[in-house]
Amino acid sequence: MSAEVVVGVNGIGKAYQIYQRPQDRLKQFVWPRLQRAIGTPARNYYRDFWAVRNMTFELRRGETVGIIGRNGSGKSTLLQLICGTLTPTEGTVEVRGRVAALLELGSGFNPEFTGRENVYLNAAILGLTPSQIKDKYDEIVAFADIGDFIEQPVKTYSSGMMVRLAFAVIAHVDADLLVIDEALSVGDAIFTHKCMRWLRSFQERGSLLFVSHDTASVQGLCDRAIWLDQGACRTQGAAKDVTEAYLKYSFQQMGGEAIELRELDGKREAVSDDAPAVSYQAHISAEPNVTDARGWNTGHAEVVSVLLENVSSPDAGHFEGGEIVRVRIRAKAHVAIDRPILGFLLRDRLGQDLFGENTLPVTNLAPKPIPAGGNAEAMFQFRLPHLPNGHYELMASIAEGDLYNHVQHHWLHDAVLVQVSSSNVRYGLVGLPFQHVDMRVVDDR
């Protein structure tokens, strides 16, 4: 296995023994031994069911690979084979480095132990020494953010709390490979954002295997994807190509035999007709979160308030896509800041950057120094895009310097929490204000 390969899966397969009737299990236990003892050929009372078969692939250092497929297609089995919690019936798996896995909910936890005891147990299983665990314990607990429940038995946890604790542990064990099985979907929006942010920073140094039914997550997070179908690899390749093929297959399955989805070559004539505009009503609320926001600071300057407000009614607290809004960021300089830059960025629940801006376009040529103890306010006015339903975070920061060389003095990941509901935008990251959508039957036979 080359030095760059973190996981090498070679012709791996896992077969389970399936018994037609309960008594066959007993027969299988007794007869083959007896038959061997008397020297007659032993017969089996089960059939092999291959949950995974003939899988071969490599995961390279720094790569993120997504695994998609229908229920029962073998995704969890494959991950367990890679993590070593299942033994392959055939083939080999080689893994280089420390592997941390978030598999089935609660697996790896002893329900009778408290959160604290489970942190020690899990981190030790993952190879940390007791003193390393002691050093990281406070960080793990802060990341999990489950309050006093950390001293309660894990059997009293909600599924969200369980995943918080499990993720907090795997995020602090310096793993080379992370294996994550769908588990994040039970966390709440704020925690999912936090995990996605953490995963994106982890991707810069480690490798990730990620199972999800959500093709958008796989496209957003993964370089490559593997589509499993009935235990076998149906296709693997660039995440975009594989997820598109899977999506087409899923729609085909939903439509049944009555519908045939055929590939289009993209060379069709444009249709241009007058039609009514699409209405994109949605409820968007924005909750300022500066005091509870996560991030970092140098102590030189501080973002003191961030508001997303409707220009026509700033106190309303809610608005719609397509309206003119503004982001107002107020910052205080604790020492003199010669070349301040204030900026913001809106991110979706997967941590994908949707849009943002900073003051460099106006301050790069004409810096506006803030004296020590002074304040500055930046305002960005724009037409709010139409957004799909979901939770978003508005990041805000104050930095010092220029485009290429700057120090971020105060960075708040979630300075404003934005929630969009009842949106008509169903596809993509943002919706466009379509001017015409129409359909007519054209009789050109």
Ligand SMILES: Nc1ncnc2c1ncn2[C@@H]1O[C@H](COP(=O)(O)OP(=O)(O)OP(=O)(O)O)[C@@H](O)[C@H]1O
């Ligand atoms: N212990 C077992 N004994 C017999 N069959 C098993 C066992 N564990 C899993 N299977 C079977 O193996 C197949 C693959 O299961 P697996 O859990 O890997 O699928 P999956 O793709 O992760 O499914 P899901 O998306 O529903 O989580 C399924 O048909 C399942 O019924």
